[in-house]
Amino acid sequence: MSYGSMIKVPFGPQHPALKEPEHFLFEIDGDIIVNVKPRIGYNHRGIEKAFERRTYIQNIYLAERICGICSDAHTTCYTQAIEELLDVEVPPRARYIRVIVAELERIHSHSLWLGIAAHEIGFDTLFMHLWRDREAVMDVLELVSGNRVHYAMNTIGGVRREIASEIIPKIIGSLDFLEKRTKYYMKVLRSEQTVLKRTVDIGVLKPEDAVELCAVGPTLRASGVKNDVRRDDPYAAYDEIPFNIVTDDGCDVFSRILVRCGEILESINMIRYALDHMPSGMLRVRVPMAVKPGEAVSRVEAPRGELIHYVKSNGSTRPERYKVRSPTLANIPALCKMLIGQHVADIPIILAGIDPCFACMDRLVFVDVKTNKKKALDFESFRKIVRKQRELL
Amino acid sequence: MNLLKWARTKSPWILHFNTGGCNGCDIELLAAFTPRFDVERFGILLQGSPRHADILAVTGPVTLQVRERLIRIYEQMPEPKYVLAVGSCACSGAPFKDCYNVIGGVDKVLPVDVYVPGCPPKPEAIIDGVVKLIQKIEEEKIDEKGR
Ligand code: SF4
Numbered sequence: 001m002s003y004g005s006m007i008k009v010p011f012g013p014q015h016p017a018l019k020e021p022e023h024f025l026f027e028i029d030g031d032i033i034v035n036v037k038p039r040i041g042y043n044h045r046g047i048e049k050a051f052e053r054r055t056y057i058q059n060i061y062l063a064e065r066i067c068g069i070c071s072d073a074h075t076t077c078y079t080q081a082i083e084e085l086l087d088v089e090v091p092p093r094a095r096y097i098r099v100i101v102a103e104l105e106r107i108h109s110h111s112l113w114l115g116i117a118a119h120e121i122g123f124d125t126l127f128m129h130l131w132r133d134r135e136a137v138m139d140v141l142e143l144v145s146g147n148r149v150h151y152a153m154n155t156i157g158g159v160r161r162e163i164a165s166e167i168i169p170k171i172i173g174s175l176d177f178l179e180k181r182t183k184y185y186m187k188v189l190r191s192e193q194t195v196l197k198r199t200v201d202i203g204v205l206k207p208e209d210a211v212e213l214c215a216v217g218p219t220l221r222a223s224g225v226k227n228d229v230r231r232d233d234p235y236a237a238y239d240e241i242p243f244n245i246v247t248d249d250g251c252d253v254f255s256r257i258l259v260r261c262g263e264i265l266e267s268i269n270m271i272r273y274a275l276d277h278m279p280s281g282m283l284r285v286r287v288p289m290a291v292k293p294g295e296a297v298s299r300v301e302a303p304r305g306e307l308i309h310y311v312k313s314n315g316s317t318r319p320e321r322y323k324v325r326s327p328t329l330a331n332i333p334a335l336c337k338m339l340i341g342q343h344v345a346d347i348p349i350i351l352a353g354i355d356p357c358f359a360c361m362d363r364l365v366f367v368d369v370k371t372n373k374k375k376a377l378d379f380e381s382f383r384k385i386v387r388k389q390r391e392l393l
Numbered sequence: 394m395n396l397l398k399w400a401r402t403k404s405p406w407i408l409h410f411n412t413g414g415c416n417g418c419d420i421e422l423l424a425a426f427t428p429r430f431d432v433e434r435f436g437i438l439l440q441g442s443p444r445h446a447d448i449l450a451v452t453g454p455v456t457l458q459v460r461e462r463l464i465r466i467y468e469q470m471p472e473p474k475y476v477l478a479v480g481s482c483a484c485s486g487a488p489f490k491d492c493y494n495v496i497g498g499v500d501k502v503l504p505v506d507v508y509v510p511g512c513p514p515k516p517e518a519i520i521d522g523v524v525k526l527i528q529k530i531e532e533e534k535i536d537e538k539g540r
Contacts, residue, residue: 042459043413046492053491065488068513069415112420115427131427138424149417149513 017132024351031343036336043152053248056082056291059319060155063309063361066324068149069112072105073302074324075154077309080235080298082156085313091282094158095237100274101144101153102236102300103267105255108137109303110218110260110267114185117257120348121198133181136174143167158284159272168275175268177199182268184319186261199254203350215334216327217305219354220257221247229301240277243270254355260355290317302327304355327358399471401447402531404436407497407523408446408470412463413495414453417513418480425516432520435527443469448526451503454482454489455496467503473507476528479519484508 022040027035047066051059063078064071076098083090089099111134118126138148144163145151163171189195205215212225220227228245230238246262248255293315300307305327312321318379329356338350403466411419423510425432440446443466455463467474478499486497499505506529509522 012450041412043453043456044458044461044494045413045454045456045489046494047489050489050492062488065415065417065512068415068420071415071417128428132429135427135429148515149421208531 001260003193003227005214024325026339026344026347028344031345033339033344033347037340038332038336040332048322048324053318055289055317056156056319057289059322061152064150064152067322067326069109070105070302070304070307072101072153073300074309075152075305076102077155077298077300077307078238078245078311079304079311080300081296081311082291083287084296084298085294086156086287088157088285088287090158090236091285092237092279094283096198096278097159097161097163097240098154098165098236099238100271101141101151101159103271103274104137104141104144105151106267106303107264108134108141110172110264111137111182113260113303113352114153114257117253117349117352118195120352121195123194126195127184130185133178136177139172140171143170155284157287158282161256162283163275163278169277171275172272175271177266179265182261184265185259190285195257197348199257199345200250200252200336202253202346203342203353204251205334205338209337211334211335213337214303214330215305215354215356216330217255218259219301219305219331219334221245222259223251225385229299229306233299235300237274241270241273253349256353271377290315291319294351301326306326328354331356398530398533402527404437404438405447405475405523405530406440406445406525407448407450407477408443408466409437409442409450409452410463410466412451412453412459412483412499413456413479415526416479416480418452418482419517421513422452422472422479422519425519430516432523435482435523437523443467444471446470447473448475448477449503450477450479451483451499452479453506454486454492455499455502457494460496460502473530475530476503477526478505478508479522480491480514481510481512484510487512 008239011273023039025037025039026033027037045132047062050062052063054211060075060078063074066074089138115127115130115134118124119132141151142148144167145153145161153161170361205223207223207225210220215223216227224246224247226245229235230243231245243266246266248258248262250258291313293309293313297308297310300309307327308325310323310325311319312320314320335351335354335356339347342350409419409422422438424430443449449470451463452467466477469487476499478484480490481497483516486495488496489495496502506521509518511518514522
């Protein structure tokens with residue numbers, strides 16, 4: 001490999017293929033990518049620190065605003081962590097409502113992603129069709145929660161709103177429509193040359209690499225690994241609702257599309273089942289303002305994969321430390337692996353393939369670009385770095 | 394109304410830039426371009442390059458790191474240019490106002506023409522903001538340079 005012919009191509013932070021500011025530096029040899037250097041942090045707001053300054057109730061709203069696409073996943077994860085510390089049982093009806101909203105969110109997130117993927121391969125007709133049909137699920141979310149993006153459904157100890165029996169027929173109607181459309185799109189995607197030519201055998205991630213690089217969510221499942229927090233560590237009412245884990249053995253972008261389509265269909269069935277079997281009863285239990293000292297970790301299967309929240313309490317009304325590990329971050333090393341050896345023209349679709357969500361990701365993290373390994377710094381070494389910087393200033 | 398202004402108000406092109414928001418505003422802004430809401434019927438087009446854009450639609454609070462980029466993008470846009478602040482974050486910094494890495498609303502960095510509050514604003518509200526901005530452009534005086 002001669003470095004003389006190597007060209008560096010910067011990508012982002014403002015780029016049509018990215019809806020969020022993020023920067024990647026590609027080293028290319030001819031038309032082939034030989035190295036990728038992600039430069040994350042444009043979206044870093046300092047949310048974890050802000051968590052420590054707000055009360056547990058205020059933090060529900062902050063957790064929701066970590067990310068607008070998987071807002072419900074973040075609040076579910078947050079409230080679960082606090083509930084574990086408080087030792088409260090969420091009422092059964094609330095657990096079902098959590099599942100319904102989480103699955104509605106998954107449908108909205110996946111169809112949003114499918115649209116973006118279609119856009120990245122230059123198939124804008126499909127993008128427009130998908131987003132038109134996505135409005136059906138947005139309407140349902142608005143009907144249930146009163147808002148299209150931030151639902152504010154979860155609270156510590158349960159949920160805040162009822163799913164009234166009058167609106168259930170409307171929800172079922174929308175689900176039927178979405179099911180029909182998704183099946184149709186799957187048929188189109190499987191036979192459409194424009195899609196196949198741009199996605200099959202592109203961005204391959206072998207199962208062993210996927211596991212070794214700790215990929216999560218649909219990215220991992222599209223490499224044929226059956227892994228899903230909803231089954232492995234059931235939360236809410238997932239242990240009572242039957243569902244299949246969708247996987248595919250293609251390991252490429254096309255299988256990521258198929259897995260997400262399959263998950264939409266699964267989610268539709270899960271919501272139907274949950275609406276049918278929803279127990280009656282209370283929506284929430286009252287909880288004290290102050291949380292007893294302790295630590296808790298909670299896991300949730302967000303639309304993009306496994307989401308982890310960690311909380312440490314010192315007995316006051318505010319958390320002492322809060323930490324969020326978002327799925328996109330876990331997928332970045334795998335993403336770098338997928339990109340190497342690919343053509344420059346395929347960058348947008350491979351990037352979009354993991355469904356990146358930088359709003360979730362940009363918190364304090366160090367990525368060793370040489371080995372593409374994530375380096376988690378412990379608190380002491382982090383403090384040292386901060387101190388050194390302060391001295392410099 | 395001179396020809397230039399007529400062209401500008403009939404077909405303003407929008408450049409979208411997220412300065413650190415949560416994504417909620419971005420998907421709503423994008424939804425405004427899709428068939429249900431379809432701002433393209435006003436001649437508005439989403440544009441990828443700052444050099445082709447008339448309106449800069451900013452979502453999210455401005456983070457320390459993105460600040461320079463935001464200014465650079467704004468400077469790359471040709472005159473006359475307008476800024477649309479979409480969402481509470483872009484208006485004032487909203488929930489992230491007191492975060493250590495956040496400067497605040499977009500108006501701390503750039504002159505803002507129209508504010509669209511809401512967390513996130515619905516696509517209808519964004520369209521309303523765009524229409525207000527177009528009205529503002531129409532009412533503007535044209536100086537001797539033809540601007
Ligand atoms: S205004 Fe709300 S939806 Fe928009 S970026 Fe800020 S937190 Fe997200």
